[in-house]
Amino acid sequence: LMQLSVPLNFIGFIYREIRQGLTDIEQMFDLLDVPQEVVDRPGAEPLKVEEGTVEFRDVHFAYDPDRQILKGISFKVAAGKTVAIVGPSGAGKSTISRLLFRFYDIQQGAILVDGQDIRDVAQESLRAAIGMVPQDTVLFNDTIAYNIRYGRTDATEAEVQKAAELAQIGSFIEALPAGYKSMVGERGLKLSGGEKQRVAIARTILKAPPILMLDEATSALDTHTEQEIQAALDLVSRGRTTIVIAHRLSTVISADEIIVLKDGRIAERGTHVDLLRERGLYAAMWDRQREATEAEERLRIAREAD
Numbered sequence: 001l002m003q004l005s006v007p008l009n010f011i012g013f014i015y016r017e018i019r020q021g022l023t024d025i026e027q028m029f030d031l032l033d034v035p036q037e038v039v040d041r042p043g044a045e046p047l048k049v050e051e052g053t054v055e056f057r058d059v060h061f062a063y064d065p066d067r068q069i070l071k072g073i074s075f076k077v078a079a080g081k082t083v084a085i086v087g088p089s090g091a092g093k094s095t096i097s098r099l100l101f102r103f104y105d106i107q108q109g110a111i112l113v114d115g116q117d118i119r120d121v122a123q124e125s126l127r128a129a130i131g132m133v134p135q136d137t138v139l140f141n142d143t144i145a146y147n148i149r150y151g152r153t154d155a156t157e158a159e160v161q162k163a164a165e166l167a168q169i170g171s172f173i174e175a176l177p178a179g180y181k182s183m184v185g186e187r188g189l190k191l192s193g194g195e196k197q198r199v200a201i202a203r204t205i206l207k208a209p210p211i212l213m214l215d216e217a218t219s220a221l222d223t224h225t226e227q228e229i230q231a232a233l234d235l236v237s238r239g240r241t242t243i244v245i246a247h248r249l250s251t252v253i254s255a256d257e258i259i260v261l262k263d264g265r266i267a268e269r270g271t272h273v274d275l276l277r278e279r280g281l282y283a284a285m286w287d288r289q290r291e292a293t294e295a296e297e298r299l300r301i302a303r304e305a306d
C-alpha cells in the first residue's frame with residue numbers, strides 16, 4: 001500500500017494542477033459566455049487585418065430557433081472609428097459582441113473584418129485581432145502581474161507596469177504590500193468592479209489589438225473612478241476601430257455613430273446631435289439618464305452639506 005501512495009499523491013498533485021488550469025479556462029469561457037461549438041472550416045486561413053474595418057451585413061441571429069434575437073442588423077465601423085451601441089436591456093447588445101468574436105455562427109447575413117467573412121478565417125487569428133474589455137472581468141487566482149500579462153504572455157515586467165500605469169491602476173498596485181506580486185482573484189485580494197475593469201484595460205493595452213470591443217459597466221461608479229476609467233478607455237481606443245456597448249453619456253457624445261437597438265432591430269442611428277434632434281427613443285433615454293445623474297448629484301451635495 002505504501003508503494004502505491006506515492007504515485008497516488010503525485011497523481012493528486014498533477015490532478016490539482018490540471019484542475020486549476022481548467023478552472024482558469026472555464027472562468028474565461030464563463031466570462032465570455034462561450035459555447036465551444038463553432039469550429040474552423042478546413043484549411044481556414046488566418047485573418048489578414050490591414051485597416052481593421054468591421055461590418056455587420058443584414059445579420060440575423062437566434063440562440064434558440066424559436067426566438068429571434070437579431071433581426072437584420074447592418075452597420076459599418078470604418079478603421080479607427082467608434083460606434084456606440086445603446087438600447088434597452090435584452091435588446092441584443094452583448095450578443096453583437098459575442099458574434100463578432102464568433103462564439104456563435106449567425107443564421108443569415110455576414111460579419112466581415114476588412115472584407116473577410118469571419119466564418120472563413122481561423123478563429124484564433126480573429127480573436128487575436130480583437131481586444132475585449134468586458135463589464136466584469138474574471139481574474140485568475142494568481143498575481144496581479146500574471147493577470148495583466150495575460151494580454152501578451154511574453155511582455156516584460158516593464159511593459160506590464162507601463163500598461164498598468166496607462167490603465168490608471170499602476171499607483172494602486174504599487175501601494176499594495178506585495179505590489180505586482182499581490183495575489184488576486186477568489187483566493188486573494190478582491191478588486192472592485194472599477195479596478196477589475198482597469199486590469200482588463202491594462203491587458204488590452206499589452207495585446208494592442210487593431211479592433212476593440214468595450215462593454216461599459218452599467219453599475220454606477222463614483223465620478224472620480226469613472227473619469228479615470230474613461231481616460232484609460234480613451235487612450236486604449238485611440239486610433240483603433242472600436243465598438244462600445246455604451247452606458248455612459250460621455251462615450252456616446254464622442255462616438256462617430258450611435259446605433260440604437262430595440263427588439264433586435266436598429267431603431268435609430270446617427271450622432272448624438274442628430275439623435276437628440278429626432279426626439280425619439282435615444283432622446284428619451286438621454287433625458288432619463290440626465291435626470292438620474294442630476295438627482296444623484298443633488299443627493300451628493302446634500303450629503304456633503306450634512
Ligand code: ATP
Pocket residue numbers: 033063064069087088089090091092093094095096
Ligand atoms: P443588457 O443591456 O441587459 O446586458 P443586452 O442588450 O446586452 O442586454 P443580450 O445579452 O445581447 O442583451 O441578450 C439579448 C437576448 O438574448 C436576451 O433576451 C437574452 O435573454 C437572450 N440570450 C442571451 N444569451 C443567451 C444564451 N446564451 N442563450 C439563450 N438566450 C440568450
